Amino acid sequence: MMDWTTSEGTGAAAASRTIAHAKAESERSNPLAAHPMRVAIIGAGRGGTALLEVLHQIRAIEIVGITDRDSSAPGLKRAQELNVPVAGRFADLLKDQTLNLVMDVTGDPTVESALRQQRPTGVDIVSGQASRLFWLLVQHESTLQTELLHAEKLAGFGSFAAGIAHDMNNPLQLILGMAENLADETNIEAVHAQALDIIDAVKRTTAICRDLTSYSRRASLRQDGLIHVNSKLDEALKIARYAVALQDIEIRKRYQPEAVVKGNPDKLLHVFVNLITNAVQAMEHHGTLTLETTAAAGATQVRVSDTGCGIAPEVLTRIFEPFYTTKPPGKGTGLGLYNVKNVIQQMHGSIGIESHVGQGSTFTLTFPGDPSLGEGDVQS
Numbered sequence: 001m002m003d004w005t006t007s008e009g010t011g012a013a014a015a016s017r018t019i020a021h022a023k024a025e026s027e028r029s030n031p032l033a034a035h036p037m038r039v040a041i042i043g044a045g046r047g048g049t050a051l052l053e054v055l056h057q058i059r060a061i062e063i064v065g066i067t068d069r070d071s072s073a074p075g076l077k078r079a080q081e082l083n084v085p086v087a088g089r090f091a092d093l094l095k096d097q098t099l100n101l102v103m104d105v106t107g108d109p110t111v112e113s114a115l116r117q118q119r120p121t122g123v124d125i126v127s128g129q130a131s132r133l134f135w136l137l138v139q140h141e142s143t144l145q146t147e148l149l150h151a152e153k154l155a156g157f158g159s160f161a162a163g164i165a166h167d168m169n170n171p172l173q174l175i176l177g178m179a180e181n182l183a184d185e186t187n188i189e190a191v192h193a194q195a196l197d198i199i200d201a202v203k204r205t206t207a208i209c210r211d212l213t214s215y216s217r218r219a220s221l222r223q224d225g226l227i228h229v230n231s232k233l234d235e236a237l238k239i240a241r242y243a244v245a246l247q248d249i250e251i252r253k254r255y256q257p258e259a260v261v262k263g264n265p266d267k268l269l270h271v272f273v274n275l276i277t278n279a280v281q282a283m284e285h286h287g288t289l290t291l292e293t294t295a296a297a298g299a300t301q302v303r304v305s306d307t308g309c310g311i312a313p314e315v316l317t318r319i320f321e322p323f324y325t326t327k328p329p330g331k332g333t334g335l336g337l338y339n340v341k342n343v344i345q346q347m348h349g350s351i352g353i354e355s356h357v358g359q360g361s362t363f364t365l366t367f368p369g370d371p372s373l374g375e376g377d378v379q380s
Contacts, residue, residue, distance in 0.1 A: 036062040040093040042115065043106035044068035044075025047132070051105055054138045056082050057346040065093045068106075091118060099123050105131050168208060171201035212242070227265045229293050229302055230255040236272030237291075244280040252290040259293035261300050261367040263347035271343050274336045275304040275363050282308030282361065302365040310357040319353070 037060060041048055044066050052075055055061050065085040066075055076086050087093045090111070093102070099120065104112055104127035112127045119125055126134060178194045178201075185191050233255075240246070261268070279289055287307040294301045311319065322338040344351050348368050355361035 036060050037100050038062050038064050038096070038098050039101045039103060040064050040090070040096070040099055041066040041075070042068075042090045042093075042102060042104040042111060044070070044073035044079070045105070046074070047105040047107075047135070048073070049075035049078055050139070051103060051131075051135050052078060052082070052084065054135060056084070057348075058138070059345050059348055064096050064099060067093060090115065094118055094120055094123070101126065103131050103134070104128070105135075168205060171204045174198075174201045212239075225265075226260045226262055227268055229259040229261055229268075229300060230257070232265065232268055233272055233276075233291050233293070233302070236269055236276055239269070239273045240276040240280065244277055246280065246289075248286050249280055249283065250288045252288060254290065254292040256293050256295050259295045259300050259302075261302075261347065261349070263343075263367075267343045268347075271340050271365075272302075272304075274340050278336065279304055279306035279308065279361070279363075282306050282310075284308070287360070298368065300367045302367075303362055304365075305360065305362040307360040310359050311353070311355040311361055312357055316353065316355060320351075 039055060039061055041051055041055075041063065044052075045068070048066065048068065052063065052066060055063055063079075063084045065087045066079045067087040067090050068076055079086050090102075093099070094115075097120075100123065102115060102119070102123060102125045104115055104125065106112075107128065112125075115125050115127070175198050178198045182191060182194055185194065230253075233253075237246070237251070276289065276291075283289070283306050288305075290303070290305040292301075292303040292305070294303075320337050320341045325336075341351055344365055344367075350366045352364045352366070353361060354364070
């Protein structure tokens with residue numbers, strides 16, 4: 001039960017211009033990103049910490065600060081990790097001239113009374129049960145999005161079946177053949193050699209199972225951290241090959257070594273698998289897939305490009321809508337790009353697409369940089 005009590009390099013200049021342009025385009029398409037609601041949180045106990053986690057994921061909200069009379073409250077430490085300002089007193093937060101909303105989760109009537117007395121003109125205050133209700137509603141929406149993401153991921157395993165069967169069949173046939181040979185083999189050296197081949201085949205099969213098990217799990221609840229984008233793209237390529245044939249696809253990697261983003265590694269892996277799978281399907285298994293990462297100007301960009309059929313302009317405006325798909329029945333849920341966009345927005349990023357019919361498409365993901373986390377925080 002939630003406790004809501006008082007326990008409170010080369011080409012860098014060009015890359016920089018590209019990223020700045022992408023961010024400007026994102027703000028024009030989403031006015032709330034350019035002018036977010038500015039919120040202050042009073043109380044950094046378990047309730048305040050939970051509220052901080054949820055609001056931090058909403059791109060249209062900017063947390064101007066959090067405070068608690070207990071300097072050891074868990075929410076204050078978490079705020080520092082998220083680069084959210086920590087104030088010594090709530091009066092300091094009320095001085096912010098751009099403040100829109102104060103959320104009091106202390107459950108303390110004296111705090112609520114003091115806030116209402118000192119409330120600046122034009123600033124709303126949410127406290128008590130109303131504050132708890134707000135958090136529950138937002139958390140419910142977050143849970144639904146997580147369930148949709150997981151459901152769409154599992155639905156996609158139908159398209160993995162052929163690739164999984166092929167990759168599993170090869171080592172299994174090898175194991176069977178070796179086992180049949182061993183039944184009549186009397187040369188001890190030959191027995192040892194074939195036993196080693198069997199061990200290698202089992203290891204390959206185990207690796208396949210490990211990759212699929214890792215991908216099929218629900219996104220972990222661990223805190224966000226810095227993720228090496230390049231290794232995550234490579235991991236996504238390994239998973240995507242079960243869904244689509246990559247043998248006739250030329251893969252070009254243009255990776256910038258220091259490219260990192262902050263977020264949930266499991267969710268980001270799903271984003272990359274989805275985009276790579278869509279790109280290969282658009283090329284009908286013949287063409288060039290280009291994966292590019294760029295880090296500059298305090299932001300990181302990831303581009304997934306194909307030389308496929310492209311997307312018609314009338315379709316382009318709808319591709320991120322839930323349940324919208326151009327694939328035949330049984331071939332798509334219509335939730336893929338919808339989930340992709342939600343995950344990217346939770347990471348405070350943006351997604352854009354450039355497509356030309358008959359020439360191909362490029363999806364560009366732009367994420368804010370976070371220099372506050374060090375190498376020790378990088379997640380796999």
